[in-house]
Amino acid sequence: MNQIFITGAAGFIGSNLVDRLLADGKSVVGWDNFSTGQRKFLEGALKNSNFKLIEGDNLDLPALTKAMAGCDTVFHLAANADVRFGLEHPSKDLQQNTIATFNVLEAMRANGIKRIAFSSTGSVYGEAEKIPTPEDASFPVQTSLYAASKVAGEGMISSYCEGFKFEGCIFRFVSILGERYTHGHIFDFYKQLLEHPDRLKILGDGLQRKSYLYVQDCVSAMLHVMNLGTAKKAKHGVEIYNLGTDEYVQVNNSIGYICGALGLKPKLEYTGGSRGWVGDNPFIFLDTQKIRSTGWKTSLTIEQGIGRTLQWLQQNQWVYDSRSHT
Amino acid sequence: MNQIFITGAAGFIGSNLVDRLLADGKSVVGWDNFSTGQRKFLEGALKNSNFKLIEGDNLDLPALTKAMAGCDTVFHLAANADVRFGLEHPSKDLQQNTIATFNVLEAMRANGIKRIAFSSTGSVYGEAEKIPTPEDASFPVQTSLYAASKVAGEGMISSYCEGFKFEGCIFRFVSILGERYTHGHIFDFYKQLLEHPDRLKILGDGLQRKSYLYVQDCVSAMLHVMNLGTAKKAKHGVEIYNLGTDEYVQVNNSIGYICGALGLKPKLEYTGGSRGWVGDNPFIFLDTQKIRSTGWKTSLTIEQGIGRTLQWLQQNQWVYDSRSHT
Numbered sequence: 001m002n003q004i005f006i007t008g009a010a011g012f013i014g015s016n017l018v019d020r021l022l023a024d025g026k027s028v029v030g031w032d033n034f035s036t037g038q039r040k041f042l043e044g045a046l047k048n049s050n051f052k053l054i055e056g057d058n059l060d061l062p063a064l065t066k067a068m069a070g071c072d073t074v075f076h077l078a079a080n081a082d083v084r085f086g087l088e089h090p091s092k093d094l095q096q097n098t099i100a101t102f103n104v105l106e107a108m109r110a111n112g113i114k115r116i117a118f119s120s121t122g123s124v125y126g127e128a129e130k131i132p133t134p135e136d137a138s139f140p141v142q143t144s145l146y147a148a149s150k151v152a153g154e155g156m157i158s159s160y161c162e163g164f165k166f167e168g169c170i171f172r173f174v175s176i177l178g179e180r181y182t183h184g185h186i187f188d189f190y191k192q193l194l195e196h197p198d199r200l201k202i203l204g205d206g207l208q209r210k211s212y213l214y215v216q217d218c219v220s221a222m223l224h225v226m227n228l229g230t231a232k233k234a235k236h237g238v239e240i241y242n243l244g245t246d247e248y249v250q251v252n253n254s255i256g257y258i259c260g261a262l263g264l265k266p267k268l269e270y271t272g273g274s275r276g277w278v279g280d281n282p283f284i285f286l287d288t289q290k291i292r293s294t295g296w297k298t299s300l301t302i303e304q305g306i307g308r309t310l311q312w313l314q315q316n317q318w319v320y321d322s323r324s325h326t
Numbered sequence: 327m328n329q330i331f332i333t334g335a336a337g338f339i340g341s342n343l344v345d346r347l348l349a350d351g352k353s354v355v356g357w358d359n360f361s362t363g364q365r366k367f368l369e370g371a372l373k374n375s376n377f378k379l380i381e382g383d384n385l386d387l388p389a390l391t392k393a394m395a396g397c398d399t400v401f402h403l404a405a406n407a408d409v410r411f412g413l414e415h416p417s418k419d420l421q422q423n424t425i426a427t428f429n430v431l432e433a434m435r436a437n438g439i440k441r442i443a444f445s446s447t448g449s450v451y452g453e454a455e456k457i458p459t460p461e462d463a464s465f466p467v468q469t470s471l472y473a474a475s476k477v478a479g480e481g482m483i484s485s486y487c488e489g490f491k492f493e494g495c496i497f498r499f500v501s502i503l504g505e506r507y508t509h510g511h512i513f514d515f516y517k518q519l520l521e522h523p524d525r526l527k528i529l530g531d532g533l534q535r536k537s538y539l540y541v542q543d544c545v546s547a548m549l550h551v552m553n554l555g556t557a558k559k560a561k562h563g564v565e566i567y568n569l570g571t572d573e574y575v576q577v578n579n580s581i582g583y584i585c586g587a588l589g590l591k592p593k594l595e596y597t598g599g600s601r602g603w604v605g606d607n608p609f610i611f612l613d614t615q616k617i618r619s620t621g622w623k624t625s626l627t628i629e630q631g632i633g634r635t636l637q638w639l640q641q642n643q644w645v646y647d648s649r650s651h652t
Binding site: 086087090091094098099102105106109124125128135136137138139140141142143144145147148149151152154155156158159160162163164235236239240245278279 | 411412416417420424425426431432435450451452453461462463464465466467468469470473474475477480481482485486488489490561562564566598604605609651
C-alpha cells in the first residue's frame, strides 16, 4: 500500500483511518461528497503534504475514476449508514451503497487497481440463529435495506475478485464508537440528556444486546489484515472478517455507563417491544475468532469505548449542530 | 391470485407461466421489453381475452407502476440471465437484475400489491461446500455478477417483506429446460451440431455436474407454493425454496443423451479445465427436500427433459435466427 484511496474520508471511520495512515507515512487520497462527512475531521490531515482531498460523489463515475488515478489500494468506507430510516427512503441504500460500490469497482478496474477493503456490517447475518455469529453462518434472510445493500456490495466485490483477479477484504463491523462518532445510540442518548437531563426515551425495551468496537481498534484491524495480504492467496481472492469485541452489552447496561459517567439519574421511558424499530436486530454478537487468530486484538472494552465516545461528544458538541438527522 | 402481473412474460419461463395461468382461467398482465423475449411465445396467449400484453422496461419505473395497476400478485421473472458473459458487461446485471428488482418492488408498493414470486438461482450458493445444497447452506461467497445481482434482489425482497409486510416467495432455480428453451448448453450443442454434425466443442472438461428442471415442473412448483400462501405466516414474511430435481448429470452424460437422440457421433473437443468459463460452478446440485415436502414433485427426469428440449429445438429452429447471442 503506497498511495491509498479512501471513500468516505471525511466520515467517522474514514477520517480516523486517514489520520492513522498519514501517521504511518503513507500517501492518501481522500474522497468524500460531504453529505454526512465533516470537514473538521480532516483539519489535521489537510496540513499534511501526503494528503490530498478530492470532493466528489460515488455516483459520478467519471470523476471517481479520475480521482483514483495513481492509487494502488482502495478503502471503500463511504455509505449510507442509516439503518433505522431505510424504509423512509428505500432508494437511498440502493444508490449510495449498492450502485456506489459498483462504481468504485468500475473506477478501480479502469485504473488497474486490484486491492480493496470494504466496510460491510454484522447486520448482513439478519437475525442469526447462531450467536456469536461466525463468518460462515447460515445463508441469512435480510431484514433491512441497509444490510441488503451491503450484501449486494459484498457480492459484487467477490465477483470482481473471482472474475477480474481483484484482492478483496470484506469487514463485517459491529457498531463502531469512539472519537468522531456522530451516529447511533450513544449519540442519541447524550443529545437527549443535554436537552432534558431528567428523562431518557429508549426505543424498544432496553434489553437489546449489541456489540460495539472502538474505532481505533477497527482501523487497526483493517490495516493489520490488509498488510497481511492474504486475500491474494485466498479462495476466490476474497477474505471475509467479522470485526467486533468478544463481549456485548444490553442497551440498559450502556445507559448505566452513560448516566454513571455523566452523574445523571434520568427517568427511563421505554417505547416497548423487543425491537427499537422495524428491522432492528435484538441481538448482534459476532464470532471474531478469525480476525483474532491473525494476532489482532482490541485495546478497549465496550465500557471503555463508551466512556471515550462520551468524552469526545462532551468536547465536540458542535457535531449536534452540524447534523440535522441523527 | 386474481389479476397476475408477470415481468419477462415473453421469456422462456414467463411465457410458459402465462399459458398455464390462462389455462387455469386467471387474468394475466404480461410485461416484457422484448430484449430477449419472443413475441411468438405469446401467440396463443394473445388470443385469450384474459391476457393483456404491455411492452415496457423494468428500468422505466413510472411505466412499470402504471402497468401494474389493478394486479394483486407479481411474478418477477425478467432478468439478464446471461451468467457466462457477465464480465464482458458488468453493469448489465446491476441494471437489469438489481435495479430492475428494486423498481418492481417500488411499483408494487405504489400500487399496494404485496405478493411477489421471484426467480432466483442456485448460483447464489457460489461453490457450495455442502452438496446437495440446502436453502440454509453456509453464507456463500459470490463468484459471478449474475448470482451477486440475484442475491441483491433476494435481499431487497426480504427487506420489503419485513419492512412493508410484503409476502415473498423466492425460488432458487437450477437450470431450466423444456419448450421455448433459448439459452444454455443444449441450445449451444444443438446449434453446433446443426452447423457441423461431425464435431462438438465442449467448454471445460465435460465432467461438470449440473442439475436441470423441466420448465412445466418449474411453473407447477411456483404456482403450488404461491397457492399455499405460506409466506404470509413465514418468519419475516418470506419463503425460500430450491427448485430442482433429485438428480444431476455430467455434461458428458448430457452430450450422450443429445447425440443418442439425434443419431450422431461427433468428435468431442474439450477446451479443458474443470470450469467452462470464469465463474462457472463445476457442481450444482440443490437439496429440494423443502419444496418436495409441500407435496410437489417432478414429472420428468433430466434425460426426459433434455429429450423434450431437443424435440422442441428441432421443431423451432427459428429461435436460432432470432437470437444473436447465445
